[in-house]
Amino acid sequence: MSDDNATAPAGTRDDVTPVTAPASHTVADDNNDILAVDAETEDASSITYGSLASSTISVTSSVLGYRLENGRTYHAYKEGSECTNVNEQRRALAAHRANLLTFGAEYLMPNDDREIDRLDLQHNLFIRTFDDRLGTAPPNDPGANVGRVLDVGTGSGSWAIDFGDEHPEAEVIGVDLSAVQVAMVPPNVRFEIDDIEEPWTFSRPFDYIHSRAMTGSIANWRKYIQSCYDNLKPGGYLELNDVDACPVSDDGTLAEDSTLMRAARLCLEAMVALGAPYEEFGRLGAVMREVGFEDVRLQRFRWPTNGWPRDPKYKELGYWNYENLAPNFEAFLMAPLTRALGWTREEVLILAMEVRKDLGNRNIHAYYNMEPQRIITLRTGGREFLVHENILTRSSHYFRKCLLNSPQFVEARTGIIAFDDVDPVALRHYINFAYHQSFFSGPGIPKSHRQPGGCVANLARVYRLCDRFLDAALQRDVGNTLAFVLDHRTPPPPPPGQKAPDLGMWIADYAEGYEMLDSGDGGQQFLREKLLGSFCKHFPLSQFREHSEAVAHHHQFSFELSRRFADMLHAQADTIQRLNRKR
Structure with missing residues (x-):
């Protein structure tokens, strides 16, 4: 699981000051180091989404009337559906998916006691990740004097309660779709049932907005970040913490065709179908700057899937992460797969059981990358291409070498790789193919037979570049795709008014x-x-x-x-x- 945290102080502009921007968490300056494997390891792993809210209402019986679905309870507030059985739910979903009237992105996780216990455990995992701090923004510094604080997607309310205890001078408001928080709270803490994707109606701005595990719950991140900006005081801070959906391994022990990776990709596909694709967190830094935030900083962490690392801190994080995810994996999959992909409850439970085997495999040295997805600039022939670093490094050993190891490409650490001898057209097609091969495109379609386009010349360019970039795996995929295209290609349709093809x-x-x-x-x-x-x-x-x-x-x-x-x-x-x- 990966966690990104973002914070930044707000700047000034006439009478309105730009607010702080997000920054991702960093454990140390060892973000590119490979975690050493301990001789003895245990199980662990985790993927998390979050649920949010805003459009305040009182706690009425209709709000507390949660919907029972597949053995778990889910948010009922503004659910938008009176469906009583699965077939009715699926018909309603097909009719209303475009505008999310039936199931919004915010309804993907359950809200029962099992989930509240998991959220409390995950809260402690975050604290251990941040070295016994509640966050990385300056309001979390010892002795910080904080005014109004908003905790978005507060869940069990643990963060808001702990922050209120540490800062008795602060007024802390936690918002969520479900009224699942405890009744006994510090006098400076209160909870509201809100839907944050609606216009915000807070009477006064905040000094600090804390948002955690929201990726996959927000349909429009620009709108959400703009709302945060508009509701912060000049000089205020916004802190975003989130996680990657797909784990990675440095030594290749996590296979692309593993059950764990398959489950992650299925979940990503379902979230796209539901209208709230899993946001690549690294992109949000640029969005924050565009909205007006200043001093945006990113800090990075890793959550191992179990206790396999040798480093004591990462070993402990791995133990916590396993307990966060392994017993609860079906909760992450159930709503997305049954609502969007037509899976049955039994099918999801079987998949989750198989995933737990991967999570408990001490020979799989995987971790959820808490790093944001860095954007890399490739320059060639007067052209620039912006590419996500993780897609480049996963599809090319050559790029991985450039970005992580080679002194020849020190400039890559600044986010720029320059090529003087690569055709811009060829590089563009290479990037397109690498992106295409990294996405899940549904069952029954062999990976090597998915094409980014039917053009023979483009595929040949990519194949040539794969040879140039010493990437045998991607080259093999391109070659298989080209062979498939050549075997199944049909002549183009004739131009209007002509019989023969062009x-x-x-x-x-x-x-x-x-x-x-x-x-x-x-x-x-x-x-x-x-x-x-x-x-x-x-x-x-x-x-x-x-x-x-x-x-x-x-x-x-x-x-x-x-x-x-x-x-x-x-x-x-x-x-x-x-x-x-x-x-």
């Missing part, structure tokens, strides 16, 4: 792809032959010869693009003609 564009695409693959490499030789065979399969060579003679001098088509491709096809045509004469 051979010019078709041949140009194949010719350019052939040129891209012409490097003498064994795998590329195979794909070149596959490319020729595919072209001949769809177009008689006689038709190609007639077309090539007709357009040989046309300004829109020239075999100068790949003389060798044309020569190979003409040679094949001559061979076929000779064989036909002998017959």
Whole structure:
């Protein structure tokens, strides 16, 4: 599980001051270090989302009338549905998913006693992560004098209560969709039932807004951050803490096809379908700056899946993280998978049981990356491309080396990698393919057969760059995809008013792809032959010869693009003609 924390002081602008921005948590300056594995480990792991609220109402019987679903209770406030059975719920969901009238993003987690216990445990996990502090923003410093404080998505209310105890001078308000907080609280703490995705109606601004585990619960993060900004005093602070949905491992012991990774991707897919995709937390720093926050800082942490690390602190975090997630994993999956993907309760329970095996496997050295997803700038040929660091490093050993290890690419630590010899078009297609391969695209579609586009030349460019970037795994995927495209490609539809397909564009695409693959490499030789065979399969060579003679001098088509491709096809045509004469 990963946790990001963001805080920053507000600046000034005439009569209104820009408010503080988020910063991610950092345990130390060892964010790129590989965690050492202890000889003896136990189980642990965790993924968390959160539920929020705002649009204050009193605690009435209708608010407390929680909905029972799949053996757990969920928020009923403004649920938007009077459905009494699963079939009615699914019909309503299909009818209203576009505007989230039936199930909002905020209703993904249960609110029963089991979940409250987990939230209390997770609260202690955060405290241990921050070295016995409630947060990393200055209001958490010893002796800090704080005024009004807002805890968004307060859950069990543990954070608000602890902060109120530590700061008796502060007025602390916790907001959530469910009235599940304890009744006995410090006199300076109170709770309200709010829906924060509606216009905020607080009478006075705050000095400090604390928001934790909200990713996956907010449909519009820009709107949410703007609301925080508008409700902070000049010089106030906003602190965001959140976690990654997908765990990672430095040594490859967490396989991409593991049950744990499959469950994470299914959950991400479901959240997209429900209208609240899991936000890549690193992007929010830029959003905060755009809204007006100043001095945005990011701090980073890691939550191991169990006690496998050698370092005592990370070992302890791993133990806590396992208890946070393993007994509760079905809670993270149940609502997203049953509401959005049509899974049954039994199917979710079986998946959660299999996930627990991965979480308890001492040989899987995984952790939830609490780092925000850093944006890397790639420069080449006068063009700049902004890419998420984790997608680059997962899809390319070359980029991982550039970003983490190689002294030759020290500038990469500032977020910039410059290439002088890479075609900008080729790099763009490489990035597109890397992004595409990193996303879950549904069951029944082999990974190697998912294409970012049907263009042969683009795939060939990516294959060539994979060879350039020494990335055998992604190169294999690209090669398989290209072979699949060539096997299943069909001629393009004819232009309006014409019977024959546009051979010019078709041949140009194949010719350019052939040129891209012409490097003498064994795998590329195979794909070149596959490319020729595919072209001949769809177009008689006689038709190609007639077309090539007709357009040989046309300004829109020239075999100068790949003389060798044309020569190979003409040679094949001559061979076929000779064989036909002998017959």
